[in-house]
Amino acid sequence: MINSQLLNPKSIVVIGASNDLRKAGGKMLHNIITGGYKGNLFVVNIRERNVQGIKCYKSIQELPNVELAILSIPAKYCPQAIEDLAKYKSTKAFIVISAGFSELNEEGNKLEQLMINTANKYHAALAGPNCIGIINQNYHGVFTTPIPVLDCNSGCDFISSSGATAVFLMEAGMQVGLRFASVYSVGNGNQISAEDYLAYLDEKFDKQSSAKSIIMYLENIAKPQKLLKHASSLISKGVRIAAIKAGTTDAGSRAASSHTGAMANSDMATRALFRKAGIVYCSSREELISVASVFSYKKLTGKNIAVITHAGGSAVMLTDALAQGGLNVPKLEGKIADELLEYLHTGSSVSNPIDFLATGTAEQLGIIIDYCEHKFDEIDAMVVVFGSPGLFDVENVYKVLNVKMDICKKPIFPVLPSLVNAAKEIQYFLSKSHVNFPDEVTLGKALCETYYTGTPTDEAQMHTTINTEKIRSVLEMPREKNGYLSVAANNIILDELKIERAKEFLATNKEQALSAAQEIGFPLVMKVVGPVHKSDCGGV
Amino acid sequence: MINSQLLNPKSIVVIGASNDLRKAGGKMLHNIITGGYKGNLFVVNIRERNVQGIKCYKSIQELPNVELAILSIPAKYCPQAIEDLAKYKSTKAFIVISAGFSELNEEGNKLEQLMINTANKYHAALAGPNCIGIINQNYHGVFTTPIPVLDCNSGCDFISSSGATAVFLMEAGMQVGLRFASVYSVGNGNQISAEDYLAYLDEKFDKQSSAKSIIMYLENIAKPQKLLKHASSLISKGVRIAAIKAGTTDAGSRAASSHTGAMANSDMATRALFRKAGIVYCSSREELISVASVFSYKKLTGKNIAVITHAGGSAVMLTDALAQGGLNVPKLEGKIADELLEYLHTGSSVSNPIDFLATGTAEQLGIIIDYCEHKFDEIDAMVVVFGSPGLFDVENVYKVLNVKMDICKKPIFPVLPSLVNAAKEIQYFLSKSHVNFPDEVTLGKALCETYYTGTPTDEAQMHTTINTEKIRSVLEMPREKNGYLSVAANNIILDELKIERAKEFLATNKEQALSAAQEIGFPLVMKVVGPVHKSDCGGV
Structure with missing residues (x-):
């Protein structure tokens, strides 16, 4: 039960807020304050008078009414706190970051049930328990770092079963410039599951303001029909979705069960479900980050890729990866190709990969991209691989690339591999809201995966x-x-x-066979029915 | 023709040395100087009197005798320079970093042949042309950066067809702490090919001082028998080898051909060759770095992995990857498991993955590793996944991990995913000569690949x-x-x-069948020979 009090609260109280930033209740409050939350912010801690500059209430009873309560207190105190807040303070949303519930033991499970029943009784939303919280445009309600720069235009919504995995994915994603619009940590998720967040994103989808891509880390798909319905619906609205469903093997499933109490789903079933919904299937944080990075660029609408580089080896490996994954690096030749070649240094090749050599310049890159955008009609997208051997800086090259990526209609995917030599220039590039693919093959695989994950199965057909x-x-x-x-x-x-x-008829003589052939039409296949195996009498 | 003058020269001259560090001849000299080269260093440049503090000769004629010449001058001047140096200055080794030879056009090809013929005439080694040079313990003879810290104990030798790919791989490898013992850039490699460097490493192999792993980026395998022979030989001496052979698809092969003039090798043939030799097959820089990182640790000698973590999600994905790749994450239970559980916080799980929760401490990690090393006999190796949610630093955890990795007999592979929150602590960890695996699934796949790449086919059998x-x-x-x-x-x-x-006999009656059965021994299979298909008479 997701409501506006959970996602856009006018007031928040942190129960168990602390001055110690090494404690969850301390860091949570700190993040909300530094995140510039604009509503009323309250704190409760029986042992403090002032927490991080905010007047501290000693008990829930003393509080004014408050829409959202974030609980960072021992599990055993949570149910009563929820009852008091809901009953006396009209609180309609709770985020319980405490652990020690159903993931721990039967006693914890009872506490969790009690807590959820209480929330349900008051028609209140309850996120968690055992989660890191929520980050969105309205408030930074997590007790972890880092907090990514939020960006609804090119960032993705991120729903995660696991809080630590969410943190690790954000850390790795931020290294390559991946942006986020919001982060939802599901935790045990007994009242609000990953599917519920997805449904909410679907129901509240707004073409202007909503994020255009969603990534998920799932350990359990409790409501596959709900996932299918809302993923399909979002994708049909133009959103792109990728997900990891972990716990696909027996051993992994045991691991997931001890982690978040997830039930096993068969990997085959998950893949079928994802295919039907149009969700890109990923197996690792790194794959999910690569696919999300592809999502952050214009959509690939055809198979023909121009590989543009000054570094031959990367182009060879990338071309292999694209070809193996079913995309084309079509040979470019003829008048236009010859024309382009004249602008490049002697020894360059335009036959695709377009290799303009270690001595290639920023101007030449601009010209090559212009040719691919405007003159080579068969080209659907470009990958530009450009690093630095350390002789000179490549800022002017990345400036050209930056402008071209902005103005070209065809998608351009950047591989900037010089993490040491061009560290400064890559930072400049990322500051322009771009994502970098440090490894060309990882990009190649992600491009193929996203291209070949089809659109959702027609809804009529589903029903x-x-x-x-x-x-x-x-x-x-x-x-x-x-x-x-x-x-x-x-x-x-x-x-x-x-x-x-295929249509079929049984024919026991020539006339029946001919009449059946007329009915079916050609091409057709005749197969033998009987005790002799087809291959023994020359059949197929 | 590799000789000691090429790899351990008593004197070096840079022909075309420059004061401009943005030029190849400038950066090359700079790298040799800052690399602390101990022999005599000379420079030739007709327009300078002093280059980077070294007296500059105006011509080759004025030079004293010199063992190795590094040529950074236009292609057309190279053959004559080589003739003069070899003839008058007893130069026995050349590195030609200039481009514009066989990779460019027919004219360049002729220049290259002329140059090689000259070198051969004087029994001189010629590395390149169109390469970045050589880095080893004796000198840093490349015109690119970065220069990795060289380490023969845990570093790898690196042979690369492509100079830029070598640079990009070093840059990405250094991010995770990968170390190198030497780097050989092959370039066009018409006199000294990748196989020749491998043969040299084999022939000069010394158990004490040689690197124990080799990685290669190849676009062409011109001498497969030579590769097989020396790779097998090295591996039988305890060296581990991994390689990329790029240009496996038709499109990729066209790319490779335009890059270094490589001929296509079928991917099937490459894979078969690698399998026979015991070389781990890789498809990307990232895979090669992961496998080289695995090589830098103790060898995995069994299938049973303990996954140790405070972050459930990573453990689930890693367990999936290991199980899919054929390694085991065996369930741990019984007396010893119960005993271990008592040392951990309530809610921890030791059933493998061993999850000691977000609140797990450094001491507990130490105890878990001690149990896996000494008490769980079925465990062959450990993976420790430990990041940080950003509440407190994890230096004490990484200190424990550091010591355990040093003293334990079983290999321990570290996944330190918190690239932001634990950036400082990861740097500390890497400073202890360790490599980090930022992504758990990438490690899992590399572990499986290395474990299942067998030992080389027996030499007797090969011949x-x-x-x-x-x-x-x-x-x-x-x-x-x-x-x-x-x-x-x-x-x-x-x-x-x-x-x-399998042994087989044709039997046309019961007696023959019985006698054949006695000869073959059990178990055996009887198959039907004749016009009726086996499935039609209940056969198999």
Whole structure:
């Protein structure tokens, strides 16, 4: 039950706020203050008079009414605090960052149930417990660092089952310039699950202000239908979604179960669900970051990539990765290619990869990009790989790249590999709201994955009613000797599930075969039915 | 033709040295000087009197004798310079960093051939052209930065077809603490190829002083037999080798051809060669860095991994990656597990992953590692994932980890994901000659790859002489109607190639079948030979 009090509270109280920034209740308050929260901010701590410059209440009873309460107190005190806040202070939203609930033991589970029942009784939202909190445009309600710069234009919404994984992903993502619009830590998520956050993002989607991409780290998909519905809906609105579903192996599933109490989902089922919804499937933080970085750029709408570089080796590896993943690096030749070649140093190659050599200049890069944007119609997108051997700075090159990425209609993906030699220039580049792909092959794989993750299955098709009675009756029919269903029975099931299959007729003589052929049309295949195996009589 | 003058020269001259550090001849000299080269260093530049504090000769004629010459002058002047140096100054080794040779055009190709013929005439080594140079313990002979800290104990030798790729790989590798023992840039490599450097490392291998791992970036394997021989030999001496062979796809191969003039090698053939030699196959700089990082630690000798963490999500993803790659995260239970659990905070799990919670301490990490090292006999290695939510520093944790990695017999692989929150502590950790794996899944995949890349095929087996005549005669025998070879003909070929196959006999009655069974021994399989397909009469 997500409400506006949870995501856009007019007032917040931190229960268990502290002056010690090494404590969760201290860092939480600190983050809210430094995040410039504009509503009324209260703190409760029985042992303090003033916490981080804010007057401290000794008890909940003394507080004025407050919309959102963030609880950083031992688990056993949480249910009563929620009851008091909801009953006497009209509090309608809670974030419980405390641990020691259902993830711990049966006793904790009872506390969690009690707490959730209380929240439900008062129609209040309850995020967590065992979570790091929420970061959005309205407040920075987490007890962890770093807090990324929030950006709804090019940043992604991030929903995570695991708080630490959210932190580690933000840390790694920020290194390459990935931006975030909001972060939702689910924790045990018994009242508000990852699917619920997704549903909320879908229902409140606004073409102007909402983020255009969503990434998720999931250990459990408790409500697959809900995930499917809202992911499909968001994607059909132009949002792009990628997710990790961890715990795919038996061992990993045991690990997930001890971590957040997640139930196992089969990896096959997850992949099928993601494919149906149009979600890009990822297996690691790094993959998810790469895909999210691809999302932050213009959408790839065709297969033909121009690889533009001054460094041959990177171009070779990238070209291999793209070709292996099903994208093309089409050969460029003819009049336009020859024309372009004239602008480049002797020895350059424009046959794609477009290699303008170690001596290539910023002006030449600009010209190459102009040719790919305006003259090579077959090119759908560009990857520019440009590092530095350490002889001179490459700021002018990155300035050209920066402008071209802004104005070109075709997507341009930057690989800036010189993390040492061009550290300063890469920082400049990232400051322009760009994301960098330090490894060309990682980018290549992410591009292929995003390109080949299709659009969601048509909603009408999803809601086809299936005659389960009829299917059940077929399954209950007597089987063949070997225990298999007959071909005829299989066909009934396929037809009921609206799974298309080739037309077929049984013909026992030439005339029947000819008449069936006319009905089916060509091309067709004749197969042998009988005791002899098809291959023994030259059949197929 | 690699000689001591190339790798350990008593004197070096830089032809085309410059005071401008933005020029290759300037940066090259600068690197040699700042690298503390101990031999005699000379420079030649017709327009200078003093270059970077060194007296400058106007021509080669004025020089004293010199062992190694590094040429940073236009391609067209190189052949004559080599002739003069070899003939009058007894120069026995050359590094040509200039470009404009066979990679450029036919004219350049002729220059290159002329230059190589000259070098060969004087029995001189010629590295390059079109390369960045050589870095080893004796001198820093490259015109690029960064120069890694060289370390023969835990660093790797690095052979690269591409200079820029070598730079980018060093830059990315240094971020995670990867160390290098030497770097050889091959360039066009017509006299000294990547295989030649490998052969040299093999022939001069010294158990005390040689690096124990080698990484390679290859665009061309011109001498596969040589690669196989020396890679196998090195690996049998305890060295570990990983390599990228780029240009595996048609498009990538075209890219490689325009880059270094490499010929296509089939990816299947490369993989087979690597498998036979025991080389770990990699597809990206990032993979190669991860595998080289694994090489820098103790060797994994068994499949059972303990995953130790305070961050559940990372443990789940890592466990998935290990299980998918064929390694085990075995469940830990029983008396010892219960005993360990008592030392940890309530709510911790020791069932593997060993999750000691966000509140886990450095002391607890030490105890867990002690248990895995000394008490859980089934555990072969440990991965420790430990980051920071930003509440307090984790220096004491990394100190414990540092000591344990030093003293434990079982390998310990560290995943320190908090690139922002624990940036300072990670730097401390890397300063202790450790490598970090920022992404747990990337480590998991590299561990599986290295574990499952077997030892080289037995040398005796490699040198089995094959009766190609006999195989040819079988291939030329009349085929069956369908164009296939008969089973009997296949068997002759398999036997000639010493490929083991199951024993088989044809039996046409019960007695023959029984007698054949006695000869073969059990278990055995009976298959039907004849016109009826095996499945039609209940056969297998």
